[in-house]
Amino acid sequence: MIAEKMTQAFQWTYNENDQEFSLHGSLRPQRADELSNCISALEQSVSNVSGMFYVNVRRLVRMNNVAFHALGCKILDLVRTRTDLKVHVTTSSVVGWATRKFAVLETMSDKITVSEYDNEFYPGQSFVEDSAFIHVLRTQTKLTWRHEKDLLAKHGLKPGMQVADICCGIGDFAVLLQKEFAPDRLVALDHSRASLDYARRVASDFGVRGIDYVFGDAADMLLEDNQFDFVTCRHSLQVFDRPERILKELFRICKPGGRVYVTNEKNSHCLGEPRGESIQWTYTEVAKLWHHFDMDIEIGPKSRRLLIEGGFEDVSIGSFMVTNTDGNPQDFADVIESWKKLFADTMATQRGDDEAFKEKFAKGFDDHIFAALHPKGYAGWPIWVASGRKPL
Incomplete structure (x- = not known):
């Protein structure tokens, strides 16, 4: 397990068993280089993964365009350079903008899928x-x-x-x-x-x-x-x-x-x-x-x-x-x-x-x-x- 706190408002964790990289809190950098540690952790997490890699943003309450561009570009770069890799992004309907933003990535690569966690979790x-x-x-x-x-x-x-x-x-x-x-x-x-x-x-x-x-x-x-x-x-x-x-x-x-x-x-x-x-x-x-x-x-x-x-x-x-x-x-x-x-x-x-x-x-x-x-x-x-x- 890799876990690092970037600021009081933002964290990331990696669960090796589930091959899941999770983002928590509020992600609102002014410049893309402020995310360098997070992006490096994402790269390190995925380095030993083959098959499906999960990116979980269910508990990401805020994210500006700078952060989305940096994260989205990195995900696209990963699936384009790794023939053995697919990425699944899990969002939550509780944070309505997340699905809309990340769904764009699905249109840019058939190796990226996006789903809302809530839709399948609540059968009744x-x-x-x-x-x-x-x-x-x-x-x-x-x-x-x-x-x-x-x-x-x-x-x-x-x-x-x-x-x-x-x-x-x-x-x-x-x-x-x-x-x-x-x-x-x-x-x-x-x-x-x-x-x-x-x-x-x-x-x-x-x-x-x-x-x-x-x-x-x-x-x-x-x-x-x-x-x-x-x-x-x-x-x-x-x-x-x-x-x-x-x-x-x-x-x-x-x-x-x-x-x-x-x-x-x-x-x-x-x-x-x-x-x-x-x-x-x-x-x-x-x-x-x-x-x-x-x-x-x-x-x-x-x-x-x-x-x-x-x-x-x-x-x-x-x-x-x-x-x-x-x-x-x-x-x-x-x-x-x-x-x-x-x-x-x-x-x-x-x-x-x-x-x-x-x-x-x-x-x-x-x-x-x-x-x-x-x-x-x-x-x-x-x-x-x-x-x-x-x-x-």
């Missing part, structure tokens, strides 16, 4: 960012908050802390955190611009100030190390096909001694009576459906292992059951109705399921709604809560 992103799902997410938060506001305190959240809510979605949970716990600083980050726009409107409508809504990639955040006393990430590890990468970033931004708090589901444990058998069958199928799209809605009880393997200590885990008795049963029924539309219609159709299967699949959701609204019925949705402390 199009489902969870559906704007029609926003009102459902608010209802879900309303149902879980009555449990979580007490659990957050038990897991170590106190007023006056530096707090980050990662994968904040539509921002309603961050608003509740701000009102209930009055953090000294609250950063709410998400990868969906539409969700963040909605979050800002909600905060404004409710007169809530002090939340810094940030567009960012949860697996590669442009946030500095060791910033936050308490980091939350709710119902999100289950959406990513590599949750350990998210946890690595949560660990990185958490202060030593601080805690990371995650919530996730085990959907096959959703239950209801009457019509329990139909309900159980459908939610077992939900787990299989998510697996098809490389997501794991069964991850809840796995959270303890994931946190321990991620380097956390003093790991605490538990669960609570959201039910039709938590306030208005219609709220619970509305959430299930939205799940039916998303799972038994949109996702099942994309998987290629036939109409007979989708009809049976949808019936389990209808039966769960029946149980929720029945005067003698019971319907439950289990949530696992876990947190771990970053070692001092």
